[in-house]
Amino acid sequence: MEKLESDSNKLLSNYSWVAGDCLDLLSELPDKSIQLILTSPPYNIGKEYEEKLLLEDYLYFHEKVIAESVRVLKEKGSICWQVGNFVNQGEIIPLDIIFYPLFAKHGLKLCNRIVWHFEHGMHNRRRFSGRYETILWFTLSDEYDFYLDPVRVPQKHPNKRFYKGPRKGEISSNPLGKNPGDVWKITNIKNGHPEKIDDGHPCQFPISLAERIILSMSAEGDAVLDPFGGTATTLVTALKNNRVGISAEINEKYYQLGLKRIKQFEEGKLPHKAAPSL
Secondary structure: OOOEOOOOOOEOOOEEEEEOOHHHHHHOOOOOOEEEEEEOOOOOOOOOOOOOOOHHHHHHHHHHHHHHHHHHEEEEEEEEEEEOEEEEOOEEEEHHHHHHHHHHOOOOEEEEEEEEEOOOOOOOOOOOOOOEEEEEEEEOOOOOOOOOHHHOEOOOOOOOEOOOOOOOOOEOOOOOOEOOOOEEEOOOOOOOOOOOOOOOOOOOOOHHHHHHHHHHHOOOOOEEEEOOOOOOHHHHHHHHOOOEEEEEEOOHHHHHHHHHHHHHHHOOOOOOOOOOOO
């Protein structure tokens, strides 16, 4: 890993892709050096990349990761924790409910609970099929960086006009588009998706989802950290948008796939599916 300079606003390179434990990476980062932490941690459901733990052991590990994440976060920075459900003997336990107190104990404020809606996934016969996950967006206070204009989506009625008052007849909607709201319909990565890696990560993160967060919560040159790197989606999305990407992945197979995706980006060959207009 490239070391960070003593000045926490500067990095020696535009990315660090680390093979190893995220806690080791976090220990190398100075206090208040990261603008945005965006990650999707393992859900403790026994996927090939994780060992299923007792829930209390799973949360104990994440408490340590969250404590370190809060330490390295800039004063006006953001943490986005994207999670689904923990399934225990057929019972659904929403992980966002469980994770919330781990952030609240550090005094963080929940700015939004974003619903990521998708239309593909496992089909169930004894309950409704799950078609969403959530993103918990936390900030340290009410003073945080947020950039709405880069992520606006087309207006539903772009020619709507004021019907009375001093601006009667003028266009009433923002010409740059509307706020995308807190329910995002973005396709998840399944077979046929251009970003799908053959024999890759079973829960690969779509670039368009990471991009909306990165563009709205960081500026060019800012450092974006993903403690659970997977196949480097957050990192390559950060690079794509002129941010500094920092990430770790403990699984050697996924680490190597991440290296491949970084190379694809550097060669201008990174597959990418844009988010649909809402």
